[in-house]
């Protein structure tokens with residue numbers, strides 16, 4: 052196992068925050084029912100704010116359906132600033148299921164589109180970007196983007212990737228490039244991977260695939276592998292129960308010198324067991340579990 056790579060940080064608790072307004076609850080704001088992140092203070096280490104898209108037609112960047120400065124997000128940004136004051140790192144997720152973003156970052160288009168993204172990262176003080184590449188993209192375009200981000204925001208700027216789990220052992224991938232090649236060429240710039248353990252691209256329970264990934268090829272330090280799982284069967288295919296997540300995490304954390312990277316949930320607003328009314332309970336259970344596992348670590 053390669054332990055010379057970035058190994059600080061383990062037992063992270065992260066949530067993806069894509070639904071800022073929950074359509075299933077009665078409106079509590081002019082824009083609908085606002086899903087606040089404030090209950091996550093003290094529970095999570097990272098908030099993954101999803102999803103930023105680059106739009107080709109009008110050279111714009113959107114957070115879901117609106118530009119990031121839109122009135123609908125004013126309260127969200129205010130709350131996010133409070134999270135950051137409380138030590139939570141806020142990472143923008145770029146890309147995802149809707150294609151288009153990465154085709155705006157080819158060498159000929161980069162100087163047109165990247166500055167729009169860069170200015171939003173600066174304006175809203177994002178601590179990092181989570182690159183969710185779900186369209187065939189040349190590896191060189193990704194390396195270029197990473198270089199530019201580190202150049203503009205410094206070494207401490209967090210860059211993570213969100214591949215499907217199987218991509219990290221050269222199985223099925225949605226990105227069109229080889230993640231082992233990415234790791235070999237630019238692993239020093241990648242803080243960790245938020246691997247998607249669902250949608251038929253692998254499971255986190257039992258823990259075999261996680262172990263296969265950390266042992267694949269030259270190996271991946273487990274502190275750099277966060278297991279993303281679904282928080283509610285309504286959010287996708289491949290839901291596993293929260294007890295199963297904890298069981299695998301426990302198994303892994305108890306392995307000798309195994310610095311388990313942590314867990315992430317897709318997505319926050321309807322996380323079980325609390326569902327829409329108390330979505331932070333997922334983070335609370337995970338936080339309790341991660342603290343206990345870290346404390347017992349040998």
Ligand SMILES: *[C@@H]1O[C@H](CO)[C@@H](O)[C@H](O)[C@H]1NC(C)=O
Nearest residue numbers: 222223224225226227228229
């Ligand atoms: C995954 O990545 C490789 C590049 O290594 C590519 O050739 C392959 O077609 C990709 N797609 C799938 C579905 O595996």
Ligand SMILES: *[C@@H]1O[C@H](CO)[C@@H](O)[C@H](O)[C@H]1NC(C)=O
Nearest residue numbers: 256257258259295298299302
């Ligand atoms: C925990 O490890 C044991 C022994 O390797 C294995 O049999 C079991 O399936 C693992 N449990 C999980 C949840 O992965």
